Amino acid sequence: MHTAVIGGLWGDEGKGKIIDFLAKDADIIVRCQGGDNAGHTVKVSSKKFVLHLIPSSILHESKKNIIGSGVVINLDTILQEIDELQKQGIRIDSSTLFISELAHIITPYHILNDILNELSQGIGTTLRGIGPAYADKIRRKGLIMLDLIQFSEEDLKKKVYDEIDEVIAYAKQKGITPEKIFAWIEEKETRKKMLKNFLEKYFSRETFIDKEKVLLSLLEARKKLKNYVADIAWMLDQANKENKKILFEGAQGTMLDICFGSYPFVTCSNTTIGGLYTGTGIGFSIEKKVLVFKAFSTRVGGGPFPTEIKDKTSDIIAEDGTEFGATTGRARRIGWFDAVLARYSARVNDASILAITKLDRLDMLDEIKICYAYEMEGKQIKNVTPTARILEKCIPVFETLPGWKQSTQGIASFEKLPVNAQGYIKRIQELVGIPVKIIGTGQERENIIVVS
Ligand code: IMP
DSSP states (O other): OOEEEEESSSSOSSHHHHHHHHHTTOSEEEEOSBOTTOOEEEEETTEEEEESSSOGGGGSTTOEEEEOTTBEEEHHHHHHHHHHHHHTTOOOSTTTEEEETTOEEEOHHHHHHHHHHHHHHOOOOOSSSHHHHHHHHHTTOOOBHHHHHHSOHHHHHHHHHHHHHHHHHHHHHTTOOHHHHHHHHHTOHHHHHHTHHHHHHTEETTTEEOHHHHHHHHHHHHHHHGGGEEOHHHHHHHHHHTTOOEEEEOOSOGGGOTTTSSTTSSOSSOOSHHHHHHTTTOOSOOOEEEEEEESSEEEOSSSOOTTBOOSTHHHHHTTTSOOBOTTTOOBOEEEOEEHHHHHHHHHHHTOSEEEEEOGGGGTTOSEEEEEEEEEETTEEESOOOOOHHHHTTOEEEEEEEEOOOSOOTTOOSGGGSOHHHHHHHHHHHHHHTSOEEEEEOSSBTTOEEEOO
């Protein structure tokens, strides 16, 4: 049986921990879409690992970890990730890590393009070049891993220099200068943090981008990564025929799906179940779909967020300091559990079970709200097509449940949870219509409840 882990709302649901937990029983774990806009944090024996591209399962020994064709790969990020994990004693070589030959590459000119778009009409992207890399894929102008390996140096140079010229021409057409970009980045700490590598390695205050450095780093990366590149669709098909168990690791969340999310405030990949098929090249079925939600909701970046909490309750929930983007360091907006969107998410993903993470973050609240319906244009609705334009018109209708005012941190069985916490989980299950089978009660690997 194959399993998928998918984000229920706007990402950051704590999928890394669930994947780490489920990876124990899998032979192969595969990332299917997104890029280093994702950040999966896993804590093992008080050691914190943040993974952006490599599946969190790399922390288990003797698993095959795959980056599928639907992922867009920043070569600097993956090399740095390999390096840091190796320094922490994790075994990474061509028998534990495989990168799809068809995966597209995010280059510094995609990051420049992301900056140009955000500078004029932003939605609050992670500035990782994700959108422009996927746009190039669709425009049939992308650079894939096979190109990186097979192109002659001359061909690679021509391709890269031409693409850079095109992005620079776009900047000029918009009247944007390198100085303006520099000032815009300097304006905000989070932007400086997100763009540190780009600024230090590739940005030029005279010519926007240092073409030669881009080429040299691609040539360097191809030497280091060539042995990891593989035919993933074939590998997965073989594994299926050999009855191996495959775990499909979704990134971001359903509300960020390019087709089914809160468009246009979305990322540029299919974060829902279909993306796990198109991002790996499989045709066989994924039978078990684990949909992950936090016990509350969060979102980063712009766009409507109906259940957003606008008072100090959000500070209480975020008190452990973990509600900052693992990739960008941006503070996450916090809201109550939204059963309307959760139902939608369960439907588009055909969820089999729910995993609810971070239950312990609600421990100190007197009362907890759940949104069970929306009011839109004077009518109460329980189903919605959640484009941004529609969500903006939706007013959440809440029911209020009593808090439990005691610690659930580290509790490992459902029966040991305070009665009100059990009631909260049961109510979520009832409203979404899918059984809750996994509950997270803390940051450590073992802080998890499996509901029988
Ligand atoms: P992009 O993926 O960088 O293009 O950003 C598009 C939108 O998706 C922005 O609102 C980002 O904040 C959001 N986003 C992308 N990746 C993640 C993630 O892993 N967690 C949470 N939000 C994300």
